[in-house]
Amino acid sequence: MKVNVSSEIGNLQGVIIHHPGSEIENMTPQNAERALYSDILNLTVATKEYCEFESVLRKYTKVYEVKELLKEALQSENVRRELAHKVCANEKAMHVYKDLLDLSIDDFTKAMIEGVEMKQDTLTNFLSQERYALRSLHNFFYMRDASISMYNEVLISRMANIVRSREAIIMETIFDHSDTVSAKTINPINYKDFDPEITIEGGDVLIAREDVILIGLGSRSNTKAVDFLIDRFKESKTSMNIVVQELPYKPESFIHLDMVFTFLDKDNCMIYEPLIARHNKYQTVHIKIENGKVEFIRFRNTMMEALKELKFDLKPLTCGVADDLWIQQREQWHSGANFFALGPGKIMGYARNSYTIEELCNNGYEVLKARDIIKGRKDMNNYSKFVVTIDGSELPRGGGGARCMTMPVLREKMDW
Incomplete structure (x- = not known):
């Protein structure tokens, strides 16, 4: 499958997910904050x-599990060596490199996601408070962040946290x-003008459209990343509009733009109204x-005005109730604005955000329970x-919703 995504709402034909595993349990109250969690799951x-969420996706479209795709990519010994070296060098764990290469492909894949426990073969290791030489990827089931399908290419993210x-x-x-899935990748580190301060997730x-991209500017993505994309569009002579929305750094529920704004249909979007529709101190910029x-x-005064x-x-x-800020804040905190479109007007989100679901119902969206x-x-x-409602009491505590847990690789083109 060749990657091609030119909207947020085109009919979904392929998506990558990661079913959370024991890496979730490889987290304690002591290291939860380092793992970017406010609580353990x-x-x-x-x-x-998650099984509810995944089962609905499989009823609708082609679903690819990231572990299986990684195993496929690792059939080549050279690829295994390259990946092991990149990971070990990046995490200052070259002492693990040879051990990784001795593993079977299945165990290598498992180690990449669930981590590698530290050997107790030195006094330093024995006395260390660390359990892992390579830490677990507690956040990996939030598939959206590490790579970005941009038309027929994939932008490799520069994560804000190591x-x-x-x-x-x-x-x-x-x-x-x-x-199985392939695309030309764009990685900022491979360009001569690479700035190590770039972060984008x-x-x-x-x-938004063939000629419109929205980018959040906050704790995870910065101006240097927007500048990088501007240069790429200039090089390709692409006609493009970039709408940049500044985000609050606190609270943590504002980490990404899709926590305050998502497209639902050609004529609908879900917003956290105080930030997206009201003129405030957080700036909106249109770049042509x-x-x-x-x-x-x-x-521009607001993102809605720019659009x-x-x-x-x-x-x-x-998200929440239009005239009740408290309810808006409560439901936004648990990903109440974070919906994932299976197609135009066909969306998924958490059932727990009852006021937001009622808002959708009042605007013509049939409410379908995932289990039904x-x-x-x-x-x-x-x-x-x-709107398909997913039972979510535990998943939202990780800090993301339905859009966060998906990486679309193919959507039908929209007829605007």
């Missing part, structure tokens, strides 16, 4: 909830060497690139506009 409950950098290395290996990048040059960079100028006729739906779809009591094909 219960794997049994999280797995049950604890997640291996995720991006793995995704680059997959797209470069898998036969997939939750901050929304492919044409014929290899930056035509202009200018401020309207770009001919998006969007009715924003409110899985058991065959409801058929998504019978509805033109729906």
